[in-house]
Amino acid sequence: MEKNVGKFDNSKKTYEAIIDLIKIDIMNGKIKPGQKLPPERELAKKFNVSRTSIREALRTLEILGVIKSVQGSGNYITGDVEKSLIESMSMMFLLQQIDSLEFYQFREALELKAAMLAVQNIDDEKIMKLEELVSEMAQSEDEADRSALDKQLHDTIAAASNNSMIIQILDILSEVISKDIKQRRSEILSDPDNIKRLQKIHEEMVYGLKQRDLQATYAAFTKHFDLIAEYLRTNQDY
Amino acid sequence: MEKNVGKFDNSKKTYEAIIDLIKIDIMNGKIKPGQKLPPERELAKKFNVSRTSIREALRTLEILGVIKSVQGSGNYITGDVEKSLIESMSMMFLLQQIDSLEFYQFREALELKAAMLAVQNIDDEKIMKLEELVSEMAQSEDEADRSALDKQLHDTIAAASNNSMIIQILDILSEVISKDIKQRRSEILSDPDNIKRLQKIHEEMVYGLKQRDLQATYAAFTKHFDLIAEYLRTNQDY
């Protein structure tokens, strides 16, 4: 059969051309999130290609989080892009062996920006929550608890940034290296000396946010990063 | 035929299980970047599934930048993860309509961190290059030239961060919204008043780096962001 994907590119592989066509339909609003795509057999007819090619295109769209295939039902447009970013970044690690230091620096960039935005956007309710978390942490005896509280603290601050992209990606970063982070968090949080220092830094962070003081918040976060970096340097067994 | 992907997961779709198996082979060092995978027909036999399923798995690995298929030759492991990140982020835009402000803030986070790292890592050669760029910009009459120089300036600073992950992602961000950025850059750089302000800010940035002065560099970059943000606010036609 003659390869004929509408009025489109013939240099690409068929499935790539199909992806483009479907993307265009999404951009033009012909297909919207939540909506169901035409059946595969129909798409095949429409684009005048085999169902195989359609399916190869759909597979990539699925891994990219654009669609979700449900056997017996259909292919649905979704907005689940996190999945693809997680996959991508995991692969980045797998293939390029990005070192932990670079990764943490990347994370710090987002955390810091989130904090700076939080200074401008945080409301009193969240401030209170932060203060509670910090005081809970001060009292907590259990290292696992402290670790959980620590995560909550950072998540809450990130959430206050009001930047959904940064929030999402910080979330993804946590997931990508969740094991690593969990372990290190608990390692750091099990040394009594570090606990005291971190507690103080956390208090400074929250105070900075409460005062809506950019400089103080920046300083506190920087201290926090330095502490982590110092830890990474002295424990570079990775 | 009985579905039997080695000793592995039966709840997933076949192609997903295959991906996992191949990933495992990569992690274990059985397959390394640059190397060729076994032929599809062979993989099918090895995993006891159809070539169709193998191919669906390979397609997703290809879009993720893990492999590259060459007709007549084979499937090769690559490290081209940028591609997948670009795809992912494009889709993020396509489906979630992240607004420009959030996107620029994300970008600022990385630029700022890159600058902070550059303060610690930049060498004299790069400093000289930056000074040249700034002085060229001052003299340039052509708006397209200024735009190109501006990009070079930012790229050079990012490069001095020595964090390849941040460099890569900044690169990707540029590509994802290259059209948008290009347009805005030139818009901003065509207003005489902005040109003067930006010139001054660029000088401050480079001076801060030259002095290895964190605070000064931070301040200069912040000013830069504010200028952009101000522009976005007063031109929110998007």
Added chain:
DNA sequence: TTAAATAATTGGTATGACCAATTTTGCGCA
């Protein structure tokens, strides 16, 4: 009217065939 049985739809997988690009083989000639 409703609930269960049945049919139709639709994605998931498997085969086999053939095309197209590349790689390998082998033959013939210098």
Added chain:
DNA sequence: TGCGCAAAATTGGTCATACCAATTATTTAA
């Protein structure tokens, strides 16, 4: 022997078809 080109084999790309499995729609029976 060694080189160069043609033929063959290999390998990914695409297609058609068949059948399975889950879902959805329809019909039937109580």
